[in-house]
Amino acid sequence: MRLLILTARVDFASLFVQNVCLEAAMxxxxxxxxxxxxxxxxxxxxxxxxxxxxxxxxxxxxxxxxxxxxxxxxxxxxxxxxxxxxxxxxFHDLVASGGARESGGDAGEALLECLRAGAAAEARGLLLSMYLDGSSIAEIVDGPLAFSMEKIGELWVSAPSGVFWEHRATQIAIQALGRLRPLLAPRDEAPVAVGGAPTGDRYVLPSLAVAAVLEGEGLRATNLGPETPIRTLGIGLEDLDARLVWLSVSAVSDGDKLRREIDGLLPVLAARGAILVVGGAQAQQLALPRSDSLYLGRSMVELEALVQGMRLAPRSALASA
Ligand code: B12
Missing domain, CATH: 1.10.1660.10 (Multidrug-efflux Transporter Regulator; Chain: A; Domain 2)
Known part of the structure; x- marks a missing residue:
């Protein structure tokens, strides 16, 4: 990474203000x-x-x-x-990252360096430059973002300050994805998706990343975030008339209960012609039932391909078909 300057430090108290200002500055x-x-x-x-x-x-x-x-x-x-x-x-963050697209460096290692150093502006600039360079949101998340977060996760085992790094890196990554989302802006009539992480799952980033991936594919995505009960997803499905529901599972507190709740949601999805996509680090452990309304995805690129293949039509188009 040629011009990466690791100077900025994240200030948690001002994260919200920063996000608002970033959108205003664009x-x-x-x-x-x-x-x-x-x-x-x-x-x-x-x-x-x-x-x-x-x-x-x-x-x-x-x-x-x-x-x-x-x-x-x-x-x-x-x-x-x-x-x-x-x-x-x-695109002031792009200046902060020094124009990563010209450097030809390893984006995963560069992002890891930013996340370890707390260099929020550089991390935002790096993701922005990858996106401008032509990478899809799914490629960015599965690639450099997942790689760098995995490495940050390994620090927890060896260093007492590992949990501090995990929290700080998560907040910086949230900012960086948040910086990209206004650039995606799906059309008003685009199909709607709603999702989150289940009860007992505190992980913020995976579900947020799904929302960004879906927006990158032209859907309007409402992320309900961590600790979302399945019945709340059901309400979101009906209230927003969603065509796709996602569930990102990084931590499971009660697998049997979660599976039963997902089972209960399937007929509602089928009746509405909607689908549920489940993914995340612990999703495979759930041994979910087979159903035409249910897809299990291992990566964001898989999710991206699924959405591209389905060509989800907006509800209004279906009604008039
Ligand atoms: C950040 C983090 C935390 C933060 C979370 C902050 C927050 N509020 O979000 C905090 C500090 C709270 C935390 C706590 C803990 N954590 Co933690 N954490 C992580 C870390 C570093 C990153 C997770 C992340 O956000 N990844 C980024 C996302 C984008 O990537 P992903 O989750 O890998 O998801 C990919 C796929 O699964 C898929 N995907 C995800 N969702 C979906 C959804 C759909 C629909 C689809 C199709 C695909 C999909 O796409 C993604 C990209 O490829 C991981 C390291 C790792 N290897 O993941 C550890 C990790 C998950 N944590 C771990 C542990 C042990 C813990 C703690 C028990 C101890 C600790 N470290 O403090 C606690 C307990 C948490 C609990 N019970 O809920 C272990 C889990 C080990 C295991 N196998 O069980 C890991 C692997 C770290 C490690 N190497 O030991 N953690």
Missing amino acids: KAILTPRLLAEAIGVSESSVKRWVDDGHIMGTRTAGGHRRISIQEATRYIRERELVVVRPDVLG
Whole structure:
């Protein structure tokens, strides 16, 4: 990692404020001039790409072209463009990571270094640069994120401060994924997914990562987080008219009870034409029943492939079909 500077330290008290400010700092709507500046091309090129339909733009009342940050991000990823002025897009974290996409270094090791050092801004920048580089959210989570968290987990065995590192790394990773989510912005009519981790499971990151993966695939995801009773997932399924429910299982307090509760949810899912996807470090241990409404996934890439294969239609499209 060429320019990685491990200086920033995470301040837990200001995490929430930071997240709010990060979203505020990011430009939501761009003019062609701003996007041109950011990627080092002429304004007329960007205007032409909008007019030719390569970039989806809108027009102001006065007829001026406007581009959403999500669309600009999509275009940068698709065309493998280099962001020469990240500050123009509000991608200040990318500056902090020193432009990881140019370094060619090992992203997992670099992220581990950030998480161990408490370098929150660099970690956010690293994930952002991987995403801009074309990696999917699933690839980032299964790859560098899972690798670095696994290594952080090994420290617990050998060092008394291991649990401190686990907590701090988790908070930084939450921030870094949170930084990517506004760039995904699924359409208003996209199918809905809802999920969480079951009662007794305090792990925050896996379920949050599922939400980000699903958003990356164009779904609208509501993450209910850790300690979510299965009946609450059922309420979410009905209330949000969800097409997909996920359950991330990293810790099991009562396996038999959890299995029974999942069994009870299956007919509700089937009646609504929805599916349940179960995954997580302890999911295999549950010996779940076979059902057309139930999928067991080992990784985020598997989840991504499942969603791509299913081509989940929004509820309104099904109703009119
Ligand atoms: C962070 C962490 C904690 C934090 C959690 C903070 C929080 N609030 O979230 C804290 C400090 C609380 C904690 C506590 C404990 N932890 Co802990 N923890 C971890 C750590 C380092 C990272 C977990 C994580 O977030 N991973 C990131 C996610 C994204 O990756 P993942 O969980 O591996 O999930 C992948 C797949 O399973 C899949 N996936 C996950 N969910 C889903 C869902 C779907 C639908 C699909 C398709 C796929 C999928 O995709 C992911 C990416 O590939 C792991 C290390 C590890 N190897 O996992 C240890 C680890 C899980 N913890 C462990 C232990 C022992 C404990 C403690 C008992 C002791 C301790 N370390 O303090 C306690 C008890 C916790 C309890 N009873 O609930 C052990 C578990 C050993 C075992 N096999 O049972 C591990 C493996 C560490 C170790 N090497 O010893 N922990």
